[in-house]
Amino acid sequence: xxxxxxxxxxxxxLTESGQLxxxxxxxxxxxxxxxxxxRDWVTALDRILGFGGVLLxxxxxxxxxxxxxxxxxxxxxxxxxxxxxxxxxxxxxxxPPFGVAYRAALFGACVASGALLALIxxxxxxGADMWMLFAGWAALMTPFAALSRSSASWALWLIVxxxxxxxxxxxxxxxxxxxxxxHAASLLAVAGLNLAVLVLLECxxxxxxxxxxxxxxxxxxxxxxxxxxxxxIVGWWDRxxxxxxxxxxxxxxxxxxVYLRLRRDLPILALALYGTIAVTAAAFVVKVQVESFVALxxxxxxxxxxxxxxxxxxxxxxxxxxxx
Amino acid sequence: MNPTPPAPLFALLTRLRAEKLISLETLxxxxxxxxxxxxxxxxxxxxxxxxxxxxxxxxxxxVLLIGDSAxxxxxxxxxxxxxxxxxxxxxxxxxxxxxxxxxxAAQALMxxxxxxxxxxxxxDHRMIAAVGASVALGMMIPRSTPIHRTACAxxxxxxxxxxxxxxxxxxxQASIVCTLSVCLWLTRNRWAGKRHGAHLKAVANAxxxxxxxxxxxxxxxxGTWFAAHPAATDLSGVSPGAPYHVFTVVIGVLLLATVxxxxxxxxxxxxxxxxxxxxxxxxxxxxxxxxVFAASLxxxxxxxxxxxxxxxxLAAAILYLGEYYYSLQATLLLKAGALAACGLxxxxxxQWLPRQDRT
Numbered sequence: 262x263x264x265x266x267x268x269x270x271x272x273x274x275l276t277e278s279g280q281l282x283x284x285x286x287x288x289x290x291x292x293x294x295x296x297x298x299x300r301d302w303v304t305a306l307d308r309i310l311g312f313g314g315v316l317l318x319x320x321x322x323x324x325x326x327x328x329x330x331x332x333x334x335x336x337x338x339x340x341x342x343x344x345x346x347x348x349x350x351x352x353x354x355x356x357p358p359f360g361v362a363y364r365a366a367l368f369g370a371c372v373a374s375g376a377l378l379a380l381i382x383x384x385x386x387x388g389a390d391m392w393m394l395f396a397g398w399a400a401l402m403t404p405f406a407a408l409s410r411s412s413a414s415w416a417l418w419l420i421v422x423x424x425x426x427x428x429x430x431x432x433x434x435x436x437x438x439x440x441x442x443x444h445a446a447s448l449l450a451v452a453g454l455n456l457a458v459l460v461l462l463e464c465x466x467x468x469x470x471x472x473x474x475x476x477x478x479x480x481x482x483x484x485x486x487x488x489x490x491x492x493x494i495v496g497w498w499d500r501x502x503x504x505x506x507x508x509x510x511x512x513x514x515x516x517x518x519v520y521l522r523l524r525r526d527l528p529i530l531a532l533a534l535y536g537t538i539a540v541t542a543a544a545f546v547v548k549v550q551v552e553s554f555v556a557l558x559x560x561x562x563x564x565x566x567x568x569x570x571x572x573x574x575x576x577x578x579x580x581x582x583x584x585x
Numbered sequence: 586m587n588p589t590p591p592a593p594l595f596a597l598l599t600r601l602r603a604e605k606l607i608s609l610e611t612l613x614x615x616x617x618x619x620x621x622x623x624x625x626x627x628x629x630x631x632x633x634x635x636x637x638x639x640x641x642x643x644x645x646x647x648v649l650l651i652g653d654s655a656x657x658x659x660x661x662x663x664x665x666x667x668x669x670x671x672x673x674x675x676x677x678x679x680x681x682x683x684x685x686x687x688x689x690a691a692q693a694l695m696x697x698x699x700x701x702x703x704x705x706x707x708x709d710h711r712m713i714a715a716v717g718a719s720v721a722l723g724m725m726i727p728r729s730t731p732i733h734r735t736a737c738a739x740x741x742x743x744x745x746x747x748x749x750x751x752x753x754x755x756x757x758q759a760s761i762v763c764t765l766s767v768c769l770w771l772t773r774n775r776w777a778g779k780r781h782g783a784h785l786k787a788v789a790n791a792x793x794x795x796x797x798x799x800x801x802x803x804x805x806x807x808g809t810w811f812a813a814h815p816a817a818t819d820l821s822g823v824s825p826g827a828p829y830h831v832f833t834v835v836i837g838v839l840l841l842a843t844v845x846x847x848x849x850x851x852x853x854x855x856x857x858x859x860x861x862x863x864x865x866x867x868x869x870x871x872x873x874x875x876x877v878f879a880a881s882l883x884x885x886x887x888x889x890x891x892x893x894x895x896x897x898x899l900a901a902a903i904l905y906l907g908e909y910y911y912s913l914q915a916t917l918l919l920k921a922g923a924l925a926a927c928g929l930x931x932x933x934x935x936q937w938l939p940r941q942d943r944t
Contacts, residue, residue, distance in 0.1 A: 283778030
């Protein structure tokens with residue numbers, strides 16, 4: 262019987278860490294080869310070639326319109342963009358529902374809808390801001406993402422939505438271009454957007470996905486915590502960001518309760534815990550006025566103790582959950 | 586009572602026991618020492634790095650007060666290193682975390698003692714980097730945790746690149762790091778069971794960490810550096826685009842070699858098709874060597890059953906694609922044509938996959 266890819270990875274890990282000997286690994290290799298089987302390769306290549314091919318063609322269309330070829334009439338360009346969109350949606354219609362080809366084709370439609378929108382903006386010079394393009398793109402691709410039920414399409418949707426908010430905040434009269442990330446309201450807006458998506462996913466939107474994976478939840482959680490952690494650390498020095506520090510601690514507490522008690526998700530829990538350690542270490546640096554040998558060591562030991570303790574606890578939870 | 590290992594690991598251990606490959610004692614021992622998942626190991630390493638900065642500062646300040654001598658710094662570093670190595674002899678996530686932070690701080694102190702003050706970094710950077718690499722390699726050898734060995738290998742590689750940095754050799758250095766990472770993952774089944782398997786794993790991780798930004802930076806900065814330093818070009822006689830071209834060729838050959846190795850068991854016709862596709866991809870994507878390298882790293886890491894690196898290679902490919910837009914090596918029209926050709930090639934290859942195994 263073949264070893265699965267996960268088992269081969271574990272055999273290597275155990276041997277490299279000295280828990281199995283080289284002889285034991287050789288004996289395992291005599292039972293079956295220590296490499297992915299034919300079916301593993303075909304399954305992986307099927308997805309990567311399908312999604313990768315569509316992504317490259319979608320990118321090619323965007324690059325082509327960005328070249329702004331003067332000799333090509335604007336109607337020809339728009340016709341070409343519409344043809345690409347029609348090809349991808351047509352391919353999805355003839356592909357077996359929810360298979361790799363179907364999802365890859367609709368992922369292509371998500372990319373092509375952005376190219377079409379950019380081309381219209383480029384051709385007719387509407388004067389719209391960049392954030393409107395991204396927001397419009399996110400809105401246009403929503404039906405395709407919903408139909409595809411694919412993590413890749415929804416991940417692209419989330420990234421484009423974040424790009425729209427970031428561009429809107431950087432262009433707004435309240436938040437000058439370079440000062441955007443130093444304003445509490447803008448950081449909270451980015452975190453709030455991702456929190457809303459995370460809540461929707463937890464409330465059942467994730468059931469729309471073909472594969473019951475939690476990649477999207479974790480992507481949204483990163484979108485919540487990264488701006489909050491950055492703002493919370495600076496918040497100990499800059500009173501203007503004190504609200505972000507408070508928001509971070511509330512979010513970390515809520516995440517700990519939800520992802521420990523209600524819906525066990527260790528990577529999100531780890532993000533909240535290690536973020537808390539980083540923000541609290543910053544608080545000690547400010548409050549203890551770290552200048553002396555004792556104070557510096559105190560903060561260093563606090564970080565070691567907290568991160569070590571968190572590591573022990575999370576490792577135990579990881580073993581208990583049986584996840585890999 | 587021993588803690589229960591994660592379900593997939595438990596299934597493996599049960600099978601190994603059924604195949605009489607491991608004893609009951611080994612099974613119980615492995616069950617109690619299951620490694621943390623990659624995301625937890627990464628967060629722990631970041632926390633240890635932060636802690637080591639505080640510890641380093643804590644030791645450096647009194648050393649400065651007592652007298653800023655190399656001997657004092659060296660002694661401080663040796664004490665921390667000895668404590669770290671002692672702690673590594675014991676099992677446990679917490680102890681490993683403490684030891685990692687102590688080791689990183691010790692390496693900085695010892696490097697500072699042996700190579701001089703870091704304030705002379707600009708003038709004596711080669712000396713400092715060479716010493717730093719040696720210290721990191723020295724700390725990597727004794728028994729320690731996988732995170733620590735990877736951190737040491739990464740420090741040694743980065744310092745090694747700095748120590749031997751020369752604009753003329755930039756492409757060669759990047760090529761070596763990229764080739765090293767792909768070759769190590771391709772041959773994992775050969776070295777995993779060897780005496781230095783743990784060290785080679787650390788080098789493979791470190792080389793991959795370094796290779797991903799190298800494949801992004803070199804096409805942009807390599808040529809730019811030469812363009813900004815014409816004197817170097819005059820002295821060496823190489824053209825501004827030379828590093829870029831060298832790197833592109835090496836990365837293309839690397840993809841071909843990877844496919845050549847992985848398709849050994851395929852029928853001749855399928856193998857020729859795979860190799861021809863690799864050549865076509867390397868030629869068409871020559872203006873985006875990062876994409877070609879990401880393909881090689883994905884194939885090698887997938888062959889090594891290392892899912893995190895296979896996933897990271899794919900994520901990097903998307904970033905390389907974004908960066909390719911701003912690349913000045915070709916016009917947008919040419920880049921669009923190359924991307925469309927690559928995309929069509931991938932879709933054509935997908936059609937060639939056996940239908941019964943596709944989803």
